[in-house]
Amino acid sequence: MISLWKYYIKNIEQRPLLTKALTGVVFSYFGDFICQKVIEKSEFNHVRSKVFCSYGLVEAVIGGHFWLNFLEKFFGSKRTLRNALIKTTVDVGLFAPFDLLLFITWTNRLENSTQSLREKITKDYLVTYMDSLVFYIPTSVICFYNISSKYRVPFLCASSLVWDIFMSFATHNSLKSV
Template sequence: MSLLLRKYQQQLAERPLRTFALQSGCILTLGDIIAQQFIEKKGLENHDIARSLRTTAYGLCIGGPVIGTWFGFVNRVVTIKSKVGAAFARLALDQIFFTPTILAMYMGCVSVLEGRNFAQIQNKFRNSYLDGLSTAYHFWPFANMFVFAVVPMQFRPLINSGFGVGWNTYLSYLNQQSLKQPNLEASDIPSAL
């Protein structure tokens, strides 16, 4: 196992954005698969491969690089010597600025990949954004406090991604539920991917 961790650290040091992108793409895809198979109980024959590919594309191109860059930024900006004080400062920055932004990016980007028009995207935000943000504020402060306070800097994105499996399962499910909201039926969504 230590060889695998050393290779991960090496890739993180040499190719951080690529590592974050691949990590996020895998974690988001796993979350979507769990949502489809274990929450929605679609079965393998009804698995929406295009939906999984959209999720993967978001993780590879946007989610991973943005989250990885954010972790680096927060660690550079917060220079408080106290480990606990630094963890609380990083958590505050994360919850105030990053959580609402990354949720909006996810919902908007996935909507674009789904082929939704502007009115459909607005409706999705009206119906789902605040629920998603409320759930994020019930989940991420605890996960991130652990990550910021206990986990060494080089492993924070990896451990955070572990928590992300559950979160991304929820996001995939939330996104799918938004298709069932009034004024936004699945048949109104053009097929993309």
């Protein structure tokens, strides 16, 4: 296991974009798999999983690479509580709303959902965003305060496994009826 971790870290350093993208895909797959098989107890839907994983790739690249690097450059790399709170506020206030809207649009369109995009956004956007704050505010503070920038994507992907399960469920169920 230690040699696998060393191999992973070597790839984060040598091929950061590709490694982060694949990390996003792997954790998205496990989140969707757990949702489908354990939570929903349904037949595994490969198309749904491919769509979910493709978004995991996009999110890991946009959010995990470019956005986190932007936060580091704009606000600095010091791991102070003040800096962590500022980055968290900007992250959940600016990036998270955009990310959620992109996710809902992505999954709705690529899965050819029978529910209109407008209807899905109207029903689930606000409740999902509020739930994301409960999860991501403490996760982001921990990340920005305790985790060096090199390890943030694997930390966020691993901690987001729970969130991925929730989002897989939320995408295919109305949260207002749950």
